[in-house]
Amino acid sequence: MRKIIVGSRRSKLALTQTNQFIEKMKAAGSPFEFEIKEIVTKGDRIVDVMLSKVGGKGLFVKEIEQALFNKEIDFAVHSMKDMPSVLPESLTIGCIPEREDPRDAYIANGHVKLLELPVGAVVGTSSLRRSSQLLLLRPDLDIQWIRGNIDTRLAKLQAGDFDAIILAAAGLKRMGWKDDLVTEFLEVDECLPAIGQGALGIECREDDKELLAELAKLNHEETALAVNAERKFLRDMDGSCQVPIAGYGTVKDGKITFTGLISSPEADQVFKETSISRDPIQAGREVAEKISAQGGYDLIQRVKAESNV
Numbered sequence: 001m002r003k004i005i006v007g008s009r010r011s012k013l014a015l016t017q018t019n020q021f022i023e024k025m026k027a028a029g030s031p032f033e034f035e036i037k038e039i040v041t042k043g044d045r046i047v048d049v050m051l052s053k054v055g056g057k058g059l060f061v062k063e064i065e066q067a068l069f070n071k072e073i074d075f076a077v078h079s080m081k082d083m084p085s086v087l088p089e090s091l092t093i094g095c096i097p098e099r100e101d102p103r104d105a106y107i108a109n110g111h112v113k114l115l116e117l118p119v120g121a122v123v124g125t126s127s128l129r130r131s132s133q134l135l136l137l138r139p140d141l142d143i144q145w146i147r148g149n150i151d152t153r154l155a156k157l158q159a160g161d162f163d164a165i166i167l168a169a170a171g172l173k174r175m176g177w178k179d180d181l182v183t184e185f186l187e188v189d190e191c192l193p194a195i196g197q198g199a200l201g202i203e204c205r206e207d208d209k210e211l212l213a214e215l216a217k218l219n220h221e222e223t224a225l226a227v228n229a230e231r232k233f234l235r236d237m238d239g240s241c242q243v244p245i246a247g248y249g250t251v252k253d254g255k256i257t258f259t260g261l262i263s264s265p266e267a268d269q270v271f272k273e274t275s276i277s278r279d280p281i282q283a284g285r286e287v288a289e290k291i292s293a294q295g296g297y298d299l300i301q302r303v304k305a306e307s308n309v
């Protein structure tokens with residue numbers, strides 16, 4: 001029996017997601033043994049700097065991809081939201097399993113609702129996407145950067161460093177947190193999720209046909225269509241985490257409804273558009289075209305130039 005080596009970051013969330021996916025493969029009858037190999041990535045080593053300043057998305061992924069090239073591992077379970085929009089040649093996403101809750105979770109001390117926070121309350125997030133959309137709802141808030149894993153962030157909230165924080169619902173749910181931890185789930189029309197939020201992607205070598213055949217059994221067609229539309233938008237907008245970018249797709253009767261958003265960090269310029277198509281690439285491209293025609297692409301280039309990357 002082939003032994004599949006699964007690469008995983010060492011964080012609790014990464015290991016949880018990896019173990020849960022391996023269990024799914026076993027339940028689907030995959031004819032493999034599995035072993036997890038832990039990999040410490042640059043994103044895990046740098047914890048005190050704003051992510052968007054040190055290179056963004058690729059940080060969590062590079063070392064894992066190197067291990068795939070070197071055949072030290074056979075696949076890795078990523079949060080799609082951490083995946084750069086283009087994969088290196090010879091690697092592929094073998095499957096996208098069913099999406100968890102895509103929403104952001106707002107967690108406040110004393111469970112004070114977002115619209116009831118006192119003026120100037122301190123909200124912790126390290127995402128420009130979240131901060132710019134929060135400012136649209138509450139322009140008076142004092143948004144401060146917070147980093148660290150989920151437990152660290154919750155501890156900082158409890159210590160009183162923040163009045164509230166925002167985390168992805170999917171991570172909390174996968175880690176077994178109960179909904180009563182969350183003060184409010186922000187609906188997707190008030191805080192559009194990150195591209196790929198709540199979805200996992202299984203990355204492996206393109207030529208590993210035996211593994212790909214097994215991964216295909218765990219692909220969730222609707223999630224994959226939605227995420228493909230979202231990632232087409234990300235590619236076309238030349239997105240990265242220096243710029244607030246969001247996108248979320250849903251699928252009904254084979255049709256993808258995709259909404260994308262680009263905003264300035266201060267949220268004084270916001271572009272949001274929707275397209276519906278049977279083709280995920282077309283849905284993503286159309287929204288990118290509509291937003292670019294209004295100046296959204298130029299906004300991204302300007303913000304990138306200003307943050308000197």
Ligand SMILES: NCc1[nH]cc(CCC(=O)O)c1CC(=O)O
Nearest residue numbers: 079081167168170171197198199
């Ligand atoms: N940015 C880190 C990250 N990458 C994926 C998740 C959560 C799980 C997911 O979105 O699938 C998180 C934590 C968070 O944003 O709270």
